[in-house]
Amino acid sequence: MKLGFLVDLNLCMGCKGCEIACKVENEVPLSSWRLRVKYIDIGTFPDTSRSFTPLRCNHCENAPCERICPVSALHYLDNGIVNVDSSRCIGCAGCMMACPYGAIYMDPESNTADKCTYCAHRIETGLMPACVVACPVEANIFGDVEDETSHISRYIMAHQGNIQVRKPEKHTDPKHYYVGGGNNTLNPLAHERIEGYGLFNNITHLDTIGDPHHSILDRFLTPIFGGHHENEGNLGFADMPNDGGHNEHEEGGH
Amino acid sequence: MDHVSTIEATKAIVTLDVPLPGIIWGWMITLNMWAKSIGTGVILVGAYLLHKHKKDDMPNLRWMMPLISFVALNVFLLFTLLDLHQPLRMINIFIHPHWTSAITVGAWMASLFTGLITLMALIGFFDAFPNFRRQCGLAKAVRAKSGLYEKVFPFVVFLALPVTMYTAIIMAESSARELWAPGAEVIQMILAALMVGSASLILIAGKWSAEARKDLAFILASSVFLSFLMYMGEYFFSFKAAEVEATLAYVHSGGSYFGQFWAAMVLGYIIPFFIATSSLKVENRTMMKFAAVTTLIGLYLAKSTWLEIPQMLPLS
Numbered sequence: 001m002k003l004g005f006l007v008d009l010n011l012c013m014g015c016k017g018c019e020i021a022c023k024v025e026n027e028v029p030l031s032s033w034r035l036r037v038k039y040i041d042i043g044t045f046p047d048t049s050r051s052f053t054p055l056r057c058n059h060c061e062n063a064p065c066e067r068i069c070p071v072s073a074l075h076y077l078d079n080g081i082v083n084v085d086s087s088r089c090i091g092c093a094g095c096m097m098a099c100p101y102g103a104i105y106m107d108p109e110s111n112t113a114d115k116c117t118y119c120a121h122r123i124e125t126g127l128m129p130a131c132v133v134a135c136p137v138e139a140n141i142f143g144d145v146e147d148e149t150s151h152i153s154r155y156i157m158a159h160q161g162n163i164q165v166r167k168p169e170k171h172t173d174p175k176h177y178y179v180g181g182g183n184n185t186l187n188p189l190a191h192e193r194i195e196g197y198g199l200f201n202n203i204t205h206l207d208t209i210g211d212p213h214h215s216i217l218d219r220f221l222t223p224i225f226g227g228h229h230e231n232e233g234n235l236g237f238a239d240m241p242n243d244g245g246h247n248e249h250e251e252g253g254h
Numbered sequence: 255m256d257h258v259s260t261i262e263a264t265k266a267i268v269t270l271d272v273p274l275p276g277i278i279w280g281w282m283i284t285l286n287m288w289a290k291s292i293g294t295g296v297i298l299v300g301a302y303l304l305h306k307h308k309k310d311d312m313p314n315l316r317w318m319m320p321l322i323s324f325v326a327l328n329v330f331l332l333f334t335l336l337d338l339h340q341p342l343r344m345i346n347i348f349i350h351p352h353w354t355s356a357i358t359v360g361a362w363m364a365s366l367f368t369g370l371i372t373l374m375a376l377i378g379f380f381d382a383f384p385n386f387r388r389q390c391g392l393a394k395a396v397r398a399k400s401g402l403y404e405k406v407f408p409f410v411v412f413l414a415l416p417v418t419m420y421t422a423i424i425m426a427e428s429s430a431r432e433l434w435a436p437g438a439e440v441i442q443m444i445l446a447a448l449m450v451g452s453a454s455l456i457l458i459a460g461k462w463s464a465e466a467r468k469d470l471a472f473i474l475a476s477s478v479f480l481s482f483l484m485y486m487g488e489y490f491f492s493f494k495a496a497e498v499e500a501t502l503a504y505v506h507s508g509g510s511y512f513g514q515f516w517a518a519m520v521l522g523y524i525i526p527f528f529i530a531t532s533s534l535k536v537e538n539r540t541m542m543k544f545a546a547v548t549t550l551i552g553l554y555l556a557k558s559t560w561l562e563i564p565q566m567l568p569l570s
Contacts, residue, residue, distance in 0.1 A: 039270035070357035091339025097428035102569030111339040191266035205276035
């Protein structure tokens with residue numbers, strides 16, 4: 001058995017129901033996401049279109065996160081899921097550096113790495129992942145990709161030639177597929193993040209990865225220097241102004 | 255905001271997303287790599303000098319070399335530990351090792367290396383100061399095993415190479431960061447060790463023979479030259495991979511990393527190169543010490559830049 005996921009981007013309407021269901025089911029803390037839906041706009045008014053791309057762990061068959069984890073906290077289950085053992089994780093963040101999809105986060109409450117597990121705890125009891133259940137248009141399709149009679153296998157067969165994975169050049173062999181995806185939706189370098197164009201203002205990076213005061217040294221230095229991860233010029237990448245120093249939080253919509 | 259008029263029809267714009275992670279491995283990992291380079295570099299350079307010159311030419315090398323290494327390695331280990339989000343679980347690397355991870359292999363090798371260096375530092379120190387703690391049981395025991403120093407030293411030199419290089423393998427395993435090309439990083443790690451190894455020894459070489467000091471200047475000049483060439487090659491010509499090109503384009507366009515990178519090149523590479531090459535002809539000890547200090551600062555800045563810039567890449 002090899003469990004896989006498929007998202008039909010032609011069906012997804014960006015309701016973020018999956019995102020919320022995931023947050024609730026897995027008690028994902030604030031400032032962390034196992035699953036997020038990204039909105040991407042293209043075109044010039046009035047000829048514009050908006051696409052929605054749910055992004056989660058790809059459960060790669062050749063997972064860089066599993067390879068780099070020094071203590072096997074990230075490990076494969078028999079059904080192909082790349083699972084996390086939080087009780088073993090040392091919080092080195094090697095997996096965050098290795099994952100080409102940015103799918104792993106440092107849980108600020110447990111101070112351990114965490115990510116989508118395809119709701120392994122639900123699957124164990126015969127339930128579908130929470131995001132699949134929540135999707136109102138059945139854009140999320142989940143099942144055994146090695147079983148040719150499964151819904152996902154039949155869906156893949158029916159859409160031959162229009163199945164994509166993210167970053168195939170990384171040879172991670174993702175078990176998360178998209179139908180109707182394209183360069184703009186699946187390649188993070190193909191779209192830009194420009195201040196003023198978003199539904200919310202102030203494009204940001206997170207100030208801290210996980211608990212800002214996780215180390216013993218931080219606990220000594222923070223009262224003196226006020227924390228060391230204060231964005232340190234890390235706002236912005238190619239698409240953002242290269243002024244290297246803003247430190248702003250997302251603030252409401254317009 | 256002038257966004258109404260300038261957007262191209264074919265340009266895709268992210269209009270709703272979560273904030274992206276910022277720097278994951280920051281200054282502590284930079285310090286970790288920098289200190290490790292010193293810890294292994296003084297051993298590699300010291301071994302070469304001991305092989306080529308008489309011990310009397312470098313009277314304090316036998317105890318200062320492992321002592322510098324010991325201090326640097328403990329800084330390295332301390333900040334490795336402090337950077338963990340669960341530092342007390344570091345023990346899991348030893349009781350639940352996962353051998354495909356370069357972090358695991360490196361932690362084991364670095365621990366063994368530090369253990370051997372500790373032994374050498376103790377022997378070297380108590381031999382250098384025979385009247386220090388004469389009656390102390392530990393000092394007596396260490397002095398009684400003085401011969402171990404020379405027996406352990408070849409293994410330490412052998413181990414210094416993989417301990418220097420394993421961080422490059424961690425960077426290679428960080429497959430999300432294409433800037434870190436494994437081949438280049440392995441060589442850069444060795445050159446970094448030679449740079450700061452020679453720079454550290456220059457600071458304690460005041461009473462050494464002129465020939466030994468000249469060798470140090472040569473090692474410094476050649477290592478900074480080669481490392482600088484590699485950085486220039488990577489900085490200006492790494493446009494074969496889209497992610498690398500995007501990362502470097504971001505730095506090229508200005509901003510804090512642009513300034514930091516060039517400050518690193520000037521301090522860590524250009525200044526020491528010219529001072530060290532000129533010292534090969536006419537020695538100027540004060541300037542050599544200045545070059546040693548700028549090398550140490552420059553390498554830290556270079557490591558910091560190269561570690562952090564690929565982390566600015568949006569991965570999804």
